[in-house]
Amino acid sequence: QSKPWHDIGRDATPAEVKAWDIDVRPDFKGLPAGAGSVQLGEEVWMAKCSSCHGDFGESNEVFTPIIGGTTKKDIETGRVAALVEGAPSTAPQKTTMMKVATVSTLWDYINRAMPWNAPKSLKADEVYGVVAYLLSLAEVVPGDFVLSDKNIAEVQKRMPNRNGMVFYEPMWKVNGKGDVQNVACMKDCPTEMKIRSSLPDFARDAHGNILEQNRVIGPVRGADTTKPAPK
Amino acid sequence: QSKPWHDIGRDATPAEVKAWDIDVRPDFKGLPAGAGSVQLGEEVWMAKCSSCHGDFGESNEVFTPIIGGTTKKDIETGRVAALVEGAPSTAPQKTTMMKVATVSTLWDYINRAMPWNAPKSLKADEVYGVVAYLLSLAEVVPGDFVLSDKNIAEVQKRMPNRNGMVFYEPMWKVNGKGDVQNVACMKDCPTEMKIRSSLPDFARDAHGNILEQNRVIGPVRGADTTKPAPK
Amino acid sequence: AASATAATRAVAAEGEDAILKLPEHTTGLGLPVVTDGYGKPSKWEANLQRRQSPGLTRVNQASVSFTPLQGLFGIITPSGLHFERHHQGWWDIDPSKHRLMVNGLVKRERVFTMDDLMRLPSVSRIHFIECGANTATEWGNVAVPTVQYTHGMISCSEFTGVLLSTLLEMCGIDKKKAKYVLAEGADGSSMTRTIDIERAMDDVIVAWGMNGEMLRPENGYPLRLVVPGIQGVSWVKYLRRIEVGDEKYATKDEAVHYIDHMPDGTHRQYTGIQECKSVITTPSAGQTLLDKGFYNVTGLAWSGRGAIKRVDVSVDGGRNWRTARLEGPVLPKAMTRFNIDWVWDGKPAILQSRAIDSTGYVQPKINQLRAVRGTRSVYHQNAIQSWLVSENGEVSNVQVY
Amino acid sequence: AASATAATRAVAAEGEDAILKLPEHTTGLGLPVVTDGYGKPSKWEANLQRRQSPGLTRVNQASVSFTPLQGLFGIITPSGLHFERHHQGWWDIDPSKHRLMVNGLVKRERVFTMDDLMRLPSVSRIHFIECGANTATEWGNVAVPTVQYTHGMISCSEFTGVLLSTLLEMCGIDKKKAKYVLAEGADGSSMTRTIDIERAMDDVIVAWGMNGEMLRPENGYPLRLVVPGIQGVSWVKYLRRIEVGDEKYATKDEAVHYIDHMPDGTHRQYTGIQECKSVITTPSAGQTLLDKGFYNVTGLAWSGRGAIKRVDVSVDGGRNWRTARLEGPVLPKAMTRFNIDWVWDGKPAILQSRAIDSTGYVQPKINQLRAVRGTRSVYHQNAIQSWLVSENGEVSNVQVY
Ligand code: HEC
Ligand code: HEC
Ligand SMILES: [Ca+2]
Ligand SMILES: [Ca+2]
Ligand SMILES: [Ca+2]
Ligand SMILES: [Ca+2]
Ligand SMILES: [Ca+2]
Ligand SMILES: [Ca+2]
Ligand SMILES: [Co+2]
Ligand SMILES: [Co+2]
Structure with a gap:
């Protein structure tokens, strides 16, 4: 019982699907055949990536660092230890490599979106190469490694945070139940009514003068944040 | 039991109310004392009104004509005969004087809004004067008349369309009932399905090229009205 | 039009260039955030503008501009396309100097600043505003080419403000x-309109907000009266004064205009209600269907007396009708969007919509309206x-009953 | 601020100049209609702009701009103030060349032009869109000065488009x-996000319309996915492709970002629901009350799981609560405006709002959230x-529980 609008649109040609269907899944569905060495990757990286991400993926200038904070131990366990609350931190901040569990994600993303100012300009082998180069910086693969569609599943088994992800269905399903419960107390509710945190002084005017970010009429005016905060 | 917001705002001063409370009602509440002759009115008119409305209020250039279309008979009956369907027309189109039933309306409006480019610039006596002038053009008052707050109620009794207004409550009250009834026939409904009227040829492009007044995508395009209509 | 379709659909055996050759936006870096601190529509949308109807008025400050309903979706009118009606031009008033x-x-004659008003308990409600003269050109014969000009003196927005009843209670209304109350504007025309007290104490809003932000200057910034269900002229802009009285005021716009010319030569005064009405916006006159086949016929319905209960659509000039789908929310005195399926077989067709409101009132045919009111009215x-779809796909404005 | 009040209220014995000396707009002729074929806000409203949060991002094409909630009314966000989030900049794409x-x-892999899509049966629905990272700065300590920066990555609009289920059925989904389906954008980032099939077949919209007109370029013109209740990143802009699959895709923005960092060091993936939340927008941090006395405390509430059932407000830091007034319409997965009376006695006060949705879920306190999720999360x-009102009337951002 097809609807009267059934035939609006047209069939996609195989070439068209090929041109756009570029996603690569964790099970490597979508991954094109190819291979790239760490060395090729380093060349591409230095030419097309390092200006933004730093020679070793460490730069915090254009985006947060890609590399850092993972250990040999993490590669064994598949869990980045530094992520645990209270753990000694091994990097100034969370890096991409500390978080990413699936090597497919790196391949897919670099292939679709990098270099940032020229996305989709890399050849498949070059993507294999830069992924290999990044993995070598994180000591996931040795310096003479050649990453390919044949061995990428093996490399997946060494991803430092490969066991670091959990799927928590209640936050994915609309009919799930929240993990945090409050009750709608109305009177004499438990609260210490003390100020646990307030805006640091340096932040008062860090967003400009708030006076100029509010309407010139109404029940309130913007606070003049060129003057000190109320005591 | 006054609400907590009861005292927001402030009292108006008598001078403030006086400055803004300019409306004049049909019962002449709000009408300031004063007087103006037809002659004064003619002077004001020629200086400040005639450029837009014509020497005799007949101009159709800047707004539809103010004067015309009323007769001595109308002044007697208080009904403008030309308004009746099928009546011989006495003016090329409906004029203000043919419609207006209440002289207060003229006084109020000229006082608040005319001259168009300098509203509220007339003195009360000048308003009396131009109203007198307009009434004299319509032969409601003689050429030597002096209109004042004292005699305006008498003049009201000569307004050509003073009996021409009806108050139809159902179109004023939200819970009224419409004066036109249709029924929601769904099948084989009475209609002649013939085209009683369609867009005249000259009107096809009178609003510009409709092609350029529709989106460049979507289920339709604007019709190219530089080309002839479909037969 | 046929060629436009062809162009956008031309597919080589391999596929379309639009897909095979990745566009610049897929292979490059776009524009930064806050390129516009206050954004604007795509440059490709420039055809959708509010426009004047040539010859309708003689001067541009006492005139009208029409909303391009032919290209709009849903029920909210983009504020930039809200129709305009000025009697003595529009202003961008300094709101700190504005007073009501x-x-x-009343016991206490009062003055309010915008600061005062915006402290008061407020409401936010979605309502349509329709000029009493909307569709005036079509009382007699067909006169204008598109729905922008036949029906474009209507808009629908979310308004925020304080209920007039709150203010009147504060002032100690007698x-x-x-x-009655008289509402008066602060512009040159100082527009005045009479409102009966039951309505004033019911759902009338002294509004400053429209679609989440302050009113636009063309629509009365910083304050306008919102009189749900009533013709736009009563929605006094630049509102400066409310007078409570015991007689109707017979102001110029309720004694010379916005009056209904009846066949017996009388004029009905104070007929402010915008009765139940609807119109198909796509496809509508001045548009050309790209092809035979399926279309989603869509339009708007509204009633000044309440909510829309049902909309029926005919494609055969009113002989047979099917009931359309109402998109939610369906709110009182607000526009309601309707949609209905239609397969165009390529033959001439006459599209009509017919709305029914919560009072049971059925939108009339033009001949029924004329039978009661004659043909010399301007308002209401x-x-x-009716829209005629011709064989070549072009839609035009016709009268059929 | 006190002086501002004084200034706007200074009244001589006679009265105020603002009334006694008629302003120019009351005695002159204003501007013509169609001065702007597409209108814009009053010049007096220029303070209300979308703005970046300095230091939050490093480059302006992979950044965010925030909606000025502190000055908005009702539930509809003006499209010009809709928050922005771009990963590789924004584009104004030629819609005639855009393809989906x-x-x-699916049985038939298909390509649709905009012409094709806009012929299909459409729906129009009001929904909020909230970035998953909204209020991220406040996971730990207080960090930013106003509600624009704490909560401004949310907007609410009326969207029009075809249900994704309609398209999937047309293509013969297996x-x-x-x-799952994968949604993919046409911009440089070609943003990809996984959506489960139940949701895809439920209320997801392939939308072209926003607040009555086409989407703005910054928001994905000409096509974006609307995924009601789900974080904004899933509302893929410049939508070019929908792939139907049988595995989740673990794309960059569901494997490296938009994941919740738990105390045990794991990250929760695919936690897209924007749970029930509310915030008081006026008075809010960075604003100064003009005076003691009455205020209408107003704010917004929303839930990704359904409609808002109730909002409570406290003025004593959560010790005692009163239930606020909900302004209609109250719609599922849409913003809801609440209002409540408050008389400020001039003493320090701590304002809070707490929303409850149709599932009975009660918006949590920050300590309850942290007890489960720790302090290292960015999202959700x-x-x-809490907003602290100090004795001088200035409101500031604090944490109280
Ligand atoms: C001109 C600057 C620039 C260049 C050149 C560049 N990048 Fe990036 N890269 C960025 C920015 C900015 C982002 C963040 C984009 C976003 O917000 O989604 C990014 C993100 C990334 C990420 C994801 C990091 C994360 O945690 O989300 C990877 C991996 C990456 N780039 C790799 C590369 C590679 C490989 C190249 C070269 C082939 C490259 N980049 C070239 C600017 C650049
Ligand atoms: C610069 C042009 C101009 C001048 C000068 C002018 N008017 Fe007008 N007048 C108009 C326009 C335009 C309107 C219609 C305004 C509207 O649409 O509400 C009008 C409306 C009127 C009306 C109402 C007519 C109706 O049927 O609505 C009257 C009466 C009137 N003018 C009288 C006067 C008088 C008396 C003066 C001089 C004291 C005057 N006008 C000066 C342009 C002008
Ligand atoms: Ca794929
Ligand atoms: Ca500082
Ligand atoms: Ca009065
Ligand atoms: Ca012509
Ligand atoms: Ca009007
Ligand atoms: Ca987002
Ligand atoms: Co008018
Ligand atoms: Co992101």
Whole structure:
């Protein structure tokens, strides 16, 4: 019982699907055949990536660092230890490599979106190469490694945070139940009514003068944040 | 039991109310004392009104004509005969004087809004004067008349369309009932399905090229009205 | 039009260039955030503008511009396309100097600043505003080419403000004597309109907000009266004064205009209600269907007396009707969007929509309207509108009943 | 601020100049209609702009701009103030060259032009869109000065488009195997996000319309996915492709970002729901009350799981609560405006709002959220927000629980 609008649109040609269907899944569905060495990757990286991400993926200038904070131990366990609350931190901040569990994600993303100012300009082998180069910086693969569609599943088994992800269905399903419960107390509710945190002084005017970010009429005016905060 | 917001705002001063409370009602509440002759009115008119409305209020250039279309008979009956369907027309189109039933309306409006480019610039006596002038053009008052707050109620009794207004409550009250009834026939409904009227040829492009007044995508395009209509 | 379709659909065996050759936006870096601190529509949308109807008025400050309903979706009118009606031009008033005065039959005559008003308990409600003269050109014969000009003096927005009843109570309205209020604007025309006291104490809003932000200057910034269900002229812009009184005021726009010319030569005064009405916006006159086949016929319905209960659509000039789908929310005195399936077989067709409101009132045919009101009225033309689809796909404005 | 009040209220014995000396707009002729074919806000409203949060991002094409909630009314966000989030900049794409492809586990892999899509049966629905990172700065300590920066990555609009389910049915989705769809954008980032099939077949819209007109370029013109209740990143802009699959895709923005960092060091993936949340927008941090006395405390509430059932407000830091007035319409997965009376006695006060949705879920306190999720998360911070009113009337951002 097809609807009267059934035939609006047209069939996609195989070439068209090929041109756009570029996603690569964790099970490597979508991954094109190819291979790239760490060395090729380093060349591409230095030419097309390092200006933004730093020679070793460490730069915090254009985006947060890609590399850092993972250990040999993490590669064994598949869990980045530094992520645990209270753990000694091994990097100034969370890096991409500390978080990413699936090597497919790196391949897919670099292939679709990098270099940032020229996305989709890399050849498949070059993507294999830069992924290999990044993995070598994180000591996931040795310096003479050649990453390919044949061995990428093996490399997946060494991803430092490969066991670091959990799927928590209640936050994915609309009919799930929240993990945090409050009750709608109305009177004499438990609260210490003390100020646990307030805006640091340096932040008062860090967003400009708030006076100029509010309407010139109404029940309130913007606070003049060129003057000190109320005591 | 006054609400907590009861005292927001402030009292108006008598001078403030006086400055803004300019409306004049049909019962002449709000009408300031004063007087103006037809002659004064003619002077004001020629200086400040005639450029837009014509020497005799007949101009159709800047707004539809103010004067015309009323007769001595109308002044007697208080009904403008030309308004009746099928009546011989006495003016090329409906004029203000043919419609207006209440002289207060003229006084109020000229006082608040005319001259168009300098509203509220007339003195009360000048308003009396131009109203007198307009009434004299319509032969409601003689050429030597002096209109004042004292005699305006008498003049009201000569307004050509003073009996021409009806108050139809159902179109004023939200819970009224419409004066036109249709029924929601769904099948084989009475209609002649013939085209009683369609867009005249000259009107096809009178609003510009409709092609350029529709989106460049979507289920339709604007019709190219530089080309002839479909037969 | 046929060629446009062809162009956008031309597919080589391999596929379309639009897909095979990745566009610049897929292979490059776009524009930064806050390129516009206050954004604007795509440059490709420039055809959708509010426009004047040539010859309708003689000067541009006492004139009208029409909303391009032919290209709009849903029920909210983009504020940039809200129709305009000025009597003496529009202004961008300094809101810190704007005042609202309440005087007349009240215990305390009061003055409010915008600061005062915006502190008061407020409401936010979605309502349509329709000019009483909307569709005026079609009382007699067909006169204008598109729905922008036949029906474009209507918009629908979310308004925020304080209920007029709150203000009147604060001022101590004289409940015995008070029968009417007069609303007055601060512009040159100082527009005045009479509102009966039941309505004033019901759902009338002294509004500053429209679609989440302040009113636009063309629509009365910083304050306008919102009179749900009533013709736009009563929605006094630049509102400066509310007077409580015991008589109707017969102001120029309720004594010379916005009056209904009846066949017996009388004029009905104070006929402010915008009765139940609807119109198909796509496809509508001045548009050309790209092809035979399926279309989603869509339009708007509204009633000044309440909510829309049902909309029926005919594709055969009113002989047979099917009931359309109402998109939610369906709110009182607000526009309601309707949609219905239609397969165009390529033959001439006459599209009509017919709305029914919560009072059971059925939108009339133009001949029914004329039978009661004659043909010399200007205002309150709420008849069923007909669009003729010709064989070449072009849609045009016709009268059929 | 006190002086501002004084200035706007200074009244001589005679009265105020603002009234006694008629302003120019009352005695002159204003501007013509269609001065702007597409209108814009008053010049007096220029303070209300979308703005970046300095230091939050490093480059302006992979950044965010925030909606000025502190000055908005009702539930509709003006499209010009809709928050922005771009990963590789924004574009104003030629819509006649834009295509949507559906591929994967379907009988027919299909391509649609905008012409095709806009012929299909459409729906118009009001929904909020909230970035998953909204209020991220407040997971730990107080960090930013106003509600624009704490909560401004949310907007609410009326969207129009075709249900994704309609398209998937047309393409002959493999009902047995299909478990997920992947949505992909046409910009440089070609943003990809996984959506489960139940949701895809439920209320997801392939939308072209926003608040009555086409989407703005910054928001995905000409096509974006609307995924009601789900974080904004899933509302893929410049939508070019829908793939039907049987596995989740673990794309960059669901494997490296938009993941919740738990105390045990794991990250929760695919936690897209924007849970029930609310915030008081006026008075809010960075604003100064003009005076003691009455205020209408107003704010917004929303839930990704359904409609808002109730909002409570406290003025004593959560010790005692009163239930606020909900302004209609109250719609599922849409913002809801609440209002409540408050008389400020001039003493320090701590304002909070707490929303409850149709599932009975009660918006949590920040300590309750942290007890479960720790402090290192970035996303999905839906805690009760506290604003401190100091004796001088200035409001500031604090944490109280
Ligand atoms: C001109 C600057 C620039 C260049 C050149 C560049 N990048 Fe990036 N890269 C960025 C920015 C900015 C982002 C963040 C984009 C976003 O917000 O989604 C990014 C993100 C990334 C990420 C994801 C990091 C994360 O945690 O989300 C990877 C991996 C990456 N780039 C790799 C590369 C590679 C490989 C190249 C070269 C082939 C490259 N980049 C070239 C600017 C650049
Ligand atoms: C610069 C042009 C101009 C001048 C000068 C002018 N008017 Fe007008 N007048 C108009 C326009 C335009 C309108 C219609 C305004 C509207 O649409 O509400 C009008 C409306 C009127 C009306 C109402 C007519 C109706 O049927 O609505 C009257 C009466 C009137 N003018 C009288 C006067 C008088 C008396 C003066 C001089 C004291 C005057 N006008 C000066 C342009 C002008
Ligand atoms: Ca794929
Ligand atoms: Ca500082
Ligand atoms: Ca008065
Ligand atoms: Ca012509
Ligand atoms: Ca009007
Ligand atoms: Ca987002
Ligand atoms: Co008018
Ligand atoms: Co992101």
